[in-house]
Amino acid sequence: QSALTQPASVSGSPGQSITISCTGTSGDIGTYNLVSWYQQHPGKAPKVMIYEGSKRPSGVSNRFSGSKSGNTASLTISGLQAEDEADYYCCSYASSRDYVFGTGTKVTVL
Amino acid sequence: QVQLVESGGGVVQPGRSLRLSCAASGFTFSSSAMHWARQAPGKGLEWMGNILYDGSNKYYADSVEGRFTISRDNSKNTLFLQMNSLRPEDTAVYYCAREGGSYYLSHWGQGILVTVSS
Numbered sequence: 001q002s003a004l005t006q007p008a009s010v011s012g013s014p015g016q017s018i019t020i021s022c023t024g025t026s027g028d029i030g031t032y033n034l035v036s037w038y039q040q041h042p043g044k045a046p047k048v049m050i051y052e053g054s055k056r057p058s059g060v061s062n063r064f065s066g067s068k069s070g071n072t073a074s075l076t077i078s079g080l081q082a083e084d085e086a087d088y089y090c091c092s093y094a095s096s097r098d099y100v101f102g103t104g105t106k107v108t109v110l
Numbered sequence: 111q112v113q114l115v116e117s118g119g120g121v122v123q124p125g126r127s128l129r130l131s132c133a134a135s136g137f138t139f140s141s142s143a144m145h146w147a148r149q150a151p152g153k154g155l156e157w158m159g160n161i162l163y164d165g166s167n168k169y170y171a172d173s174v175e176g177r178f179t180i181s182r183d184n185s186k187n188t189l190f191l192q193m194n195s196l197r198p199e200d201t202a203v204y205y206c207a208r209e210g211g212s213y214y215l216s217h218w219g220q221g222i223l224v225t226v227s228s
Contacts, residue, residue, distance in 0.1 A: 001172065003154070036214035038155070045205060045221055046155065051214035089155050093213040097169045099145070104154040 004029070004090055004102035011108040012080045020105045022073040022090035028100055030071040034093035037066060037075045041086045049088075050075060077107070085109045112136040112217040114206050119222035122196055132189040132206030132219055140164070140184040143209035146191050148202035149221070156202075158191070160209065196226045 005023040012018040022035065029035055033053045038046035048057055050066035053073060063078045073092070077084055090102035118130040132144070146158040159170035161180045168180050179192040189206050203221040210216030 032213075034213040038215070040155075045218040046215070047218070048210070048214055048216055051210060051216075052212050055212075057210075057216065091155075091157070091214070098171060099157040099160070099213075101147075101155040101157055 001028070001094055001096065001098050001100040004092060004100055006088075006090060006102040006105045008103070009106045009108065011110055012077075013110045014080055014082065016080050017076060017078045018080060018107065020075045020077075020088055020090075020107070022075070022092075022102045024071050024073070024092055024100070026071060027096070028071075028092040028094040029068065029073050031095060032093050033068060035066065035068060035073040036091045037064075037073075038089045038091065039084075039086045040089065046089065080109055082109050112208065114208065114217060114219035116204065116206055116219045116222035119204065119224045121225045121227060123228050124197060124226055126196055127192070127194045128196060128224060129193070130191040130204055130206075130222060130224070132191075134187045134189065134206075134208070137208065137217075139182075139187040142211075144180075144182060144189045145207045145209060145215055146178075146180060146189075146204060147207060147215070148200075148204045150199070150202040153202075158204075161189070193224070196224075198226050200224065201226045 037050040207215035
């Protein structure tokens with residue numbers, strides 16, 4: 001499985017909205033609505049922000065939302081805050097019963 | 111609360127073996143599928159493999175198939191990762207994680223560093 005493709009970096013000013021894309025294939029994102037998104041601050045373990053494409057775990061801010069179109073999933077962060085500055089990774093279940101992570105996106109709050 | 115604590119990491123020479131453990135608490139371990147993932151220094155996350163709740167099935171990433179083995183002891187609430195024929199490129203922080211039931215990793219350990227170097 002090749003890693004899902006994410007932009008290396010995305011930035012925005014406080015209060016703005018940003019969107020991170022995650023492009024896969026028909027063997028993963030295109031077939032399964034089983035994309036999850038993880039936030040990782042430096043030196044910390046990842047934390048799930050979105051699962052099943054658009055569902056938020058309890059305790060995750062509703063400023064985080066997910067969607068999918070074709071082979072591409074997206075994570076949108078609305079009302080950007082300083083604490084949102086982190087690395088973000090998408091992950092998808094795949095037809096080979098594997099899981100595949102994205103290449104990761106560094107979010108910078110200007 | 112859910113807690114996952116990895117142990118067993120350290121420095122190991124190329125070609126040698128190492129076994130990581132992950133002690134679980136705060137949830138019904140025997141009902142949860144479990145995963146291992148890793149992150150090389152300064153790099154992204156890489157899924158290693160998973161094991162079903164009862165250990166009946168295991169799946170691995172191509173990069174470690176045949177070298178790494180995942181197992182579990184439900185009587186001790188512990189997950190294992192046996193790593194053989196280690197290579198310098200296996201140097202990474204290794205994380206254990208609980209599957210959330212909908213094909214996502216709901217809880218992660220703090221990670222343990224494995225360094226493969228002569």
